[in-house]
Amino acid sequence: MRIKAIQGKQGIGTEVKDVTYVEAARWGKYQWWRYLLGLTIILFAWMVAANFVSAIVALALGGKEGVAALSRLDYAAFGSVGGFVVVMAGFPVFLAGILIAVSLIHQRHPRTLVTAREKISWTRIGHGFVAGFVPWVLLGGLGQYFLYPNSFSFNSDLKTFVLFVPIALVITAIQTTTEELFFRGYIVQGASLIWSNRVFLAIVSAVIFTLPHATNPESQEGGWIGMFLGYFVGTGLLYAVVSLIDGTTELAIGAHFANNLAYFLLFNWSGSFFTTPALFSISEYHARFYDFTSLVLIPVFLVIVFRVFKRDKASEPVS
Template sequence: MKFKAIKGHLGIGTEGKDATYVEAAGWGKYRWWRYVLGLVVIFFVGLVVGGIAVPRVAFLLGGQEGLAAVSRLDYAALGPVGGFVAVTAIFPFFLAGILIAVTLVHQRHPRTLVTAREKISWRRVGHGFVAWFVPFWLIAGLGQYLFYPDTFSFNFNFDFATFALFVPLALVFTAIQTTTEELFFRGYIVQGVSLIWSNRVFLALVPAVIFALAHLFNPEASAGGWLTVFFNYFLVPGLVWTAVSLIDGTTELAIGAHFANNIGGSLLMGVAGNAVNAPTLFTVSKFHATYTALSMLVVVPVFLAIAYKVFKRDEASEPVSQSDRIGRR
């Protein structure tokens, strides 16, 4: 199957050459040391500033007991809603660090982490959401019930008032979390390593490896072993969503797909012992690594078929502005 990348124009008076979001790495100021400084900024704001703020969030949620719970990493002690907020509260700080690094260190628009166009196509983001949500939650979710009915249960003691409170929080914090990870792994990291070598295989492998390593300490990784690490972190979303972004020339599909993947786990079906135990509608008592891994072999082709056959990609938008286009070291 041959794909034609969605591209933005490099600019007026440049022989109409198109540019992908990867090539936007050469806009603004882009010397290697700026990417090192950018990483320092991102991790300082995310880990240091965020690390100071999160305990205070826990204190607001649960007082001294909440503060003590976070210090011993016992987020369950804050309750399903409070624990979710405490776990995800650090991502706004990582997002702020990314925006600061791109805007001040590289002096280009943060939008260039997503696309080389004048505007982000939220329609294409929606395509990514639907293309992933439908096959993943039908196969991984409904399939879990069909193959392992004894481990699949509806939360009969479900508190609808708590769930109603949780839904808007889950939508906002999950959107921040997944978008932050996409902007960092498939945006900033891919753009940075593209200055070393622009080979697409290399560009796909580097963020996939880093993404997998960053999630090694998740409870699911410990429960599922190498199968989970390879299929659920390295292959998807690490490798597949990066390859799709490189093919498309934007990270729009990946942003939508990542949100679809995580919001389902926050609202629809949770696995006991996950990093975040949200008040989901259904709960799976045992994580089946083999089934989850095999389901990815079906989900990915269906995702690609929906994304590229069912949905039509947008026409190229307006050319990027002169201020974004000029490369300065």
């Protein structure tokens, strides 16, 4: 059964009625040089302008010493909440770069990075959130607690935690949505103009997603096996495949938000790139446990989003 999509125009003027978000790449202006220009704008916003914003926030929080701490990547100098804000401060700029590229360069609605329909299905995003949050907490969080209880410690500073919750909700939503719009949205759409094969699109998206995460402490601790299973397969490839099957990035947006939110608010490894005042702090990173968890969570997530939840008319996969 096909989803009822918004009507668009292909380059030759042919009306398009039932398409996925991937096919929406051919709406508006989609010449190769526009994707090259759009990608340049996005990367500039992400790699240059975003770092400048983080430097401004570091200056506001710590003065010249804050800027020096940022230059040596010493986020602990800002405190657990301040360090989180400094690291995440550039994501709104990253998001702005994506919106500018799609709206001005390609001249189509940014919503087409999510769905080809007239409206985004917030219900489907909620499905992705639940399917990503509940299994992760039960297996990745509580499962690890029962196996390695000595590595867990409760955060007794509840005042800081309560202050951090609304900050984490807003900033994490911006961060994860931005990454999905870029890696599963813009990158997949651009690659589809080269070859629309779904295997090719999923692999390209997963590889590009994995590369910037390769330097994370979790990747260093887990080695190439952990990076492959955790970032390439368990996140990059999984979210790309789910988006291609569903015809939207709604599930991926919800799941990514759930994954990061649980990590920032509930179970945070003290040596991670994002050290936060989570409810529980984990002193030791058990790489092989997370590898196993990634493998188990994949089929569980797929069963929940495609079997447990009933799809509404706005989100049924394209046949």
